[in-house]
Amino acid sequence: MRHSVTMQQRAVVAALAAGLLSAPQVPAFHGSPAMAQTPQLKPNPQIQVEYSPPKNNAAAGQAQYNDFMVIYAWLRVRRPLEEIQTLLAPLRLPRPIKIEVDTCGAERRAYVPGGPVTVCYELIDKIQKTADVIKGNDSLKQTVIVGTFTQAVLHELAYGIFDALQVPVWGRIDDAADRLAAFVLLQFSGEVAHTAMIGSAEFFLLSRKTWTGSAFADADSPEGQRFYNFLCIAYGGDQLDFGGWAQAPQGKDPLLPKFRAVQCPHEYQQIRAAFNLRIMPYVDPDVLLQVKAGQWFLPGEVSK
Numbered sequence: 639m640r641h642s643v644t645m646q647q648r649a650v651v652a653a654l655a656a657g658l659l660s661a662p663q664v665p666a667f668h669g670s671p672a673m674a675q676t677p678q679l680k681p682n683p684q685i686q687v688e689y690s691p692p693k694n695n696a697a698a699g700q701a702q703y704n705d706f707m708v709i710y711a712w713l714r715v716r717r718p719l720e721e722i723q724t725l726l727a728p729l730r731l732p733r734p735i736k737i738e739v740d741t742c743g744a745e746r747r748a749y750v751p752g753g754p755v756t757v758c759y760e761l762i763d764k765i766q767k768t769a770d771v772i773k774g775n776d777s778l779k780q781t782v783i784v785g786t787f788t789q790a791v792l793h794e795l796a797y798g799i800f801d802a803l804q805v806p807v808w809g810r811i812d813d814a815a816d817r818l819a820a821f822v823l824l825q826f827s828g829e830v831a832h833t834a835m836i837g838s839a840e841f842f843l844l845s846r847k848t849w850t851g852s853a854f855a856d857a858d859s860p861e862g863q864r865f866y867n868f869l870c871i872a873y874g875g876d877q878l879d880f881g882g883w884a885q886a887p888q889g890k891d892p893l894l895p896k897f898r899a900v901q902c903p904h905e906y907q908q909i910r911a912a913f914n915l916r917i918m919p920y921v922d923p924d925v926l927l928q929v930k931a932g933q934w935f936l937p938g939e940v941s942k
Contacts, residue, residue, distance in 0.1 A: 687719035749797035785837015792819035820871035874906030
């Protein structure tokens with residue numbers, strides 16, 4: 639049985655690479671070249687990546703396994719973790735951190751100190767299915783998938799960075815991980831930050847604000863804070879690019895409520911001070927300049 643599953647996995651990957659899978663299955667996962675034209679930088683040797691083949695969960699059914707296999711094929715061709723591995727080339731870590739995509743049985747697997755950082759097929763599947771409601775705008779669909787995936791990876795990776803660098807975290811570690819993910823995006827690449835922020839915001843709206851719970855913008859919310867932490871750091875760090883989030887469209891509420899928006903510049907400065915103290919000593923400034931100059935996404939994935 640193990641041999642037959644392996645053969646099936648190889649067949650799906652080969653089919654995608656050859657363009658033989660039909661587009662209606664997962665439209666946004668098809669037609670992309672292997673990787674974007676990233677700068678000629680060496681990947682961070684302390685960040686290891688692995689795409690584990692999906693596991694067939696009998697309780698979830700064959701249909702889910704088939705969906706995960708298509709995602710697995712896309713990952714093997716598109717290689718997004720390798721791009722993040724290179725994006726983070728300036729970060730000099732004292733020990734390896736492994737990022738893996740795996741079957742979790744849930745949308746998230748908690749980080750265990752010293753262990754791998756995991757992005758779950760269940761979450762990627764949810765991102766893809768949420769983006770599937772977008773019709774007639776394949777570029778936006780690509781932005782939602784790639785941008786939200788990037789945000790999710792950096793959020794999970796933040797736990798490993800806190801662990802490896804022994805960064806003290808005051809308050810909820812989930813909040814700290816969201817803030818670090820957003821701040822790293824803003825510092826390392828404006829293009830990646832814009833696409834990840836816009837993609838995540840669109841995903842949040844498309845999922846009818848169910849991704850992070852209720853009481854979404856309340857600073858004391860146990861889960862709802864997460865999405866707004868991410869938006870708030872982006873808004874506080876770059877109001878020229880993200881200022882529209884605090885403006886109310888006619889007849890609608892703003893994406894970032896005014897009472898929270900006014901706090902965001904202060905929150906951004908707080909995370910900047912902590913980053914400069916605890917993490918910036920491990921960042922190579924010359925390599926960082928090369929990263930900032932790079933193109934990290936494919937043309938169809940970049941939010942306009």
